[in-house]
Amino acid sequence: MKADAGRRYRLYPTEGQAERLTGWGHTCRWLYNTALEQRQFVWRQRKTTLGVTAQCAHLTEARKDFDWVADLPAQSGQQVLRNLDQAYRNWWNPQHPAGAPTCKRKSARLSVPFPGQAIEVRRLNRRWGVVSLPKVGEVKFRWSRRLGGAVRNAVVSFDGVAWHVGFGIHTGVTTPEAHARPDTVVGVDRGVKVALAMSDGRMWNRTFTTPGQERKLARLKSTAGRQETARRKHGATTSNRARKIRAQVARAEAKVRNRRRDFVMWAANRLCAQHAVVKIERLDIQAMTATAKGTNEKPGTKVRQKAGLNRAILDKGWGLFHTALDNKARTTGTRIARVPAAYTSLRCSRCRYTDRDNRESQAVFRCGSCGYEANADVNAAINVRDAAEVASPLTGRAVRDRNRKASCRPPTQRRPRTALETGVSRR
Known part of the structure; x- marks a missing residue:
C-alpha cells in the first residue's frame, strides 16, 4: 500500500x-x-x-x-x-x-x-x-x-x-469518475496585487505580513548582511550574536511561509469542491522570476523594478497554488486545465479586441472597440475560462531541459569530494 x-x-x-x-x-x-x-x-x-x-x-x-x-x-x-x-x-x-x-x-x-x-x-x-x-x-x-x-x-x-x-x-480514497457539479467551469487569473481573481467576479487576496513586520524583517536581514560582510573581511568564525540574528530571520520567514501555505490550500480546496474544471494560465514561473542584473560585460536594465516584480510574484505563491490544485483535484474529480497566457490581460472578453491600451491600469480594463469596462483581473480570468486547453502539461523550462538531456546523464558540476567512505565532515 x-x-x-x-x-x-x-x-x-x-x-x-x-x-x-x-x-x-x-x-x-x-x-x-x-x-x-x-x-x-x-x-x-x-x-x-x-x-x-x-x-x-x-x-x-x-x-x-x-x-x-x-x-x-x-x-x-x-x-x-x-x-x-x-x-x-x-x-x-x-x-x-x-x-x-x-x-x-x-x-x-x-x-x-x-x-x-x-x-x-x-x-x-x-x-x-x-x-x-x-x-x-x-x-x-x-x-x-x-x-x-x-x-x-x-x-x-x-x-x-x-x-x-x-x-x-x-487512505484508500480514489479519484471520482465525475465531479459532484459536472457543468461548472471557472477561470482563475493569478496576479501581484490581487492574488486570485475568478471569472465569476470573485477576488481572493490576503497579506501575509504587516508593515511593521516587513520593517522588522528588513532590519534583521540588513544586520545579518553586515555581520556576514564583517566576518568574511576579517576571516572570523560566526559569532553567537550572528547565529541569533539568523534564527530570528528564519523564524520570521517561516511564519510568512505558513500563512501563504494556509491561503493557497484554502483557495484550492474551495475551487476544487465547487467546480468540475478549473482553468489557469500555463506560466513558467521560474523563468518569470529570473534576475535581470545580467553580467559585468552586459549589465541588465531596470534591475530594481524587476526584483520588486519577482518578490511580488513569489509572495503570492503562484507555484504553490498550482501544486495545491493538483493535490486537491485527486479527491474531488476536478480537472485542472492549463491554457496559453498570451494576451489574456489585453484582450476584451466580450468582443475579443486585443490592444495594449485596453489595460488602463492595474485594476481597470476598458475596451477601445466596444467600450466594455470591468476589473482587469476579472476580465483576464474570463479570457482564461474561454481559452482552449494546451496539450503539454510541462512548462517551457522543463521542455528545454528534456531536449537538452537526450542521454539522461547527470549534470557536470564541480568535482566531487569522494565516495561515501571518505572522512569529510558534515559540518
Missing part, C-alpha cells in the same frame, strides 16, 4: 530530543549531497549509473568508521538514498517536470525521514498523540486532525520556527 495523502502535525520534542534530531538533520543533508556527488563522479569516470543498493552498502561501511553517521538510524539513512534514487527517476521521466537533482544547502529545512515500519503512532487523548522514533523514544505532537488511514512513512522537520512531523497515509 502506497501513501496517497499527507498529514502534518506540530511536534514538541524535549530539549535533548531536539538536539539529537538537529544532528540527524545535518547528517541526512550530508548523506544526500555526498551520495549525489558519488553518483555524478561514477558517471563521469565509468559512464555507469550507481544504484541505491550499492550506495546502501557504502553507507554500511561508513557507519563502521564514523560515530556521527552510525548515530543516525539505519532506516533513515537508507530512506535518504531511496529519496535520491527517486529524484533521479523523476528527472529521467519525460512526463515529470522535475529537473536534475541538486545539492541541499546548509540553510535548507532540516528533515529526517523514517519508513513506516520504524515508527509507531499512538493517540493519548483528544488533543495529544505520540510518535515513537528509533533511538529517540516517544515524542508528543498536537493531534489537530485524524489520521484517516494507515501510516506508511514519516518525516520529522524543522522550519525555523517549530518542529513538525508529517505522515504519509494510505
Whole structure:
C-alpha cells in the first residue's frame, strides 16, 4: 500500500530530543549531497549509473568508521538514498517536470525521514498523540486532525520556527469518475496585487505580513548582511550574536511561509469542491522570476523594478497554488486545465479586441472597440475560462531541459569530494 495523502502535525520534542534530531538533520543533508556527488563522479569516470543498493552498502561501511553517521538510524539513512534514487527517476521521466537533482544547502529545512515500519503512532487523548522514533523514544505532537488511514512513512522537520512531523497515509480514497457539479467551469487569473481573481467576479487576496513586520524583517536581514560582510573581511568564525540574528530571520520567514501555505490550500480546496474544471494560465514561473542584473560585460536594465516584480510574484505563491490544485483535484474529480497566457490581460472578453491600451491600469480594463469596462483581473480570468486547453502539461523550462538531456546523464558540476567512505565532515 502506497501513501496517497499527507498529514502534518506540530511536534514538541524535549530539549535533548531536539538536539539529537538537529544532528540527524545535518547528517541526512550530508548523506544526500555526498551520495549525489558519488553518483555524478561514477558517471563521469565509468559512464555507469550507481544504484541505491550499492550506495546502501557504502553507507554500511561508513557507519563502521564514523560515530556521527552510525548515530543516525539505519532506516533513515537508507530512506535518504531511496529519496535520491527517486529524484533521479523523476528527472529521467519525460512526463515529470522535475529537473536534475541538486545539492541541499546548509540553510535548507532540516528533515529526517523514517519508513513506516520504524515508527509507531499512538493517540493519548483528544488533543495529544505520540510518535515513537528509533533511538529517540516517544515524542508528543498536537493531534489537530485524524489520521484517516494507515501510516506508511514519516518525516520529522524543522522550519525555523517549530518542529513538525508529517505522515504519509494510505487512505484508500480514489479519484471520482465525475465531479459532484459536472457543468461548472471557472477561470482563475493569478496576479501581484490581487492574488486570485475568478471569472465569476470573485477576488481572493490576503497579506501575509504587516508593515511593521516587513520593517522588522528588513532590519534583521540588513544586520545579518553586515555581520556576514564583517566576518568574511576579517576571516572570523560566526559569532553567537550572528547565529541569533539568523534564527530570528528564519523564524520570521517561516511564519510568512505558513500563512501563504494556509491561503493557497484554502483557495484550492474551495475551487476544487465547487467546480468540475478549473482553468489557469500555463506560466513558467521560474523563468518569470529570473534576475535581470545580467553580467559585468552586459549589465541588465531596470534591475530594481524587476526584483520588486519577482518578490511580488513569489509572495503570492503562484507555484504553490498550482501544486495545491493538483493535490486537491485527486479527491474531488476536478480537472485542472492549463491554457496559453498570451494576451489574456489585453484582450476584451466580450468582443475579443486585443490592444495594449485596453489595460488602463492595474485594476481597470476598458475596451477601445466596444467600450466594455470591468476589473482587469476579472476580465483576464474570463479570457482564461474561454481559452482552449494546451496539450503539454510541462512548462517551457522543463521542455528545454528534456531536449537538452537526450542521454539522461547527470549534470557536470564541480568535482566531487569522494565516495561515501571518505572522512569529510558534515559540518
